[in-house]
Amino acid sequence: MNLTYPIGVFDSGLGGLNVLRELRRVLPKEDYAYLADNKNSPYGIKSKEEIVALVREAIKFFEKLPVKLIVLACNTSSAYLGILQQETKLPVLGVILPTVRVALKSGKDLAVLATAATIDSGVYQNLLGEKKYLKNRKIAYLKCSEFVSAIESGLMNCRESRRLVREKLGSLTKPDAFVLACTHFDMYQPEILELFPEAKFVSSGKATAKAVQGFLKKNGLLSPKKEPGMVSLYITGEFENFRKHADLLLNRQVYQKTALSDKSLLL
Incomplete structure (x- = not known):
C-alpha cells in the first residue's frame, strides 16, 4: 500500500469535521479525503438497511480514489462497523x-x-x-x-x-x-x-483521532511526508452551507472542495 495515500473520512454532513480537525491535530502530515453525504442527511432517522446501503457506496467511492484507511466519523454509521468492514479489504475504523x-x-x-x-x-x-x-x-x-x-x-x-x-x-x-x-x-x-x-x-473526535494514530503506528501506515498534509472535501447535495462551516473549522488554505453530482453516491 502507498503510505502517502490519504485517510478517507466519512460522515453524513458537518459533524465529522470535528473528527477531521482532531485527526489533523494529532496526524498533521497525513492527507485526508473527507466525504460528506449531505444529499442523504440526516442518517440518524434512517433504517439499518438504508444506512448500510449508503455507507457501502461511500466505501466504493474511497476505494476508487484510493485511500489507505477509512474512518467512519459518524456514530450512526459506526453502529454497523462489523457489517461494513466486510465490504472492503481496506481497514475501516469507527468512532464508537x-x-x-x-x-x-x-x-x-x-x-x-x-x-x-x-x-x-x-x-x-x-x-x-x-x-x-x-x-x-x-x-x-x-x-x-x-x-x-x-x-x-x-x-x-x-x-x-x-x-x-x-x-x-x-x-x-x-x-x-x-x-x-x-x-x-x-x-x-x-x-x-x-x-x-x-x-x-x-x-468522539479526540478519542477517535488517538485510536487512528495508534492504528497507523502499529501497522506501519504513517505517512513518510515531511510537509503538512492537505485536505480534499467531497460533498453531495447542498454545498454552500457546508463550505461556510468548513471554513470556520479548518484552515481554508489547506483544503480543496469538490461538489459531487447526485450520481456520485448512487442511492
Whole structure:
C-alpha cells in the first residue's frame, strides 16, 4: 500500500469535521479525503438497511480514489462497523469503541446523547452495559436526532438552539459526563454548558483521532511526508452551507472542495 495515500473520512454532513480537525491535530502530515453525504442527511432517522446501503457506496467511492484507511466519523454509521468492514479489504475504523473507552473512565453517571438510529441499534447499551461495568453506574440514553437537522441548518449559538437543547435536556439530573455519541453534537457544547455550567464531555473526535494514530503506528501506515498534509472535501447535495462551516473549522488554505453530482453516491 502507498503510505502517502490519504485517510478517507466519512460522515453524513458537518459533524465529522470535528473528527477531521482532531485527526489533523494529532496526524498533521497525513492527507485526508473527507466525504460528506449531505444529499442523504440526516442518517440518524434512517433504517439499518438504508444506512448500510449508503455507507457501502461511500466505501466504493474511497476505494476508487484510493485511500489507505477509512474512518467512519459518524456514530450512526459506526453502529454497523462489523457489517461494513466486510465490504472492503481496506481497514475501516469507527468512532464508537474509542468513545466508549473514554466514557468508561469519565464517571459513574453518564448521559449518552445520540441519534435515534444509534440508540435503537443498541451498540452503546451493549458496550457500556457489560456486567463488569454495571456496578453503581447510572446511564441515561437520550435520542436527540433533531439536533443534527438543526446544526446542519446553521442553528448554533442562537436563541433557537438554546431552546432546543433546554427542551431536550432541561429535566435531566446533572451527570458526571455527557457522552456526545454523535459527532455533530460537539457543536452544541456551548448550549449544554448554559444548562450545566460544570459539564464534562466525552467527544468522539479526540478519542477517535488517538485510536487512528495508534492504528497507523502499529501497522506501519504513517505517512513518510515531511510537509503538512492537505485536505480534499467531497460533498453531495447542498454545498454552500457546508463550505461556510468548513471554513470556520479548518484552515481554508489547506483544503480543496469538490461538489459531487447526485450520481456520485448512487442511492
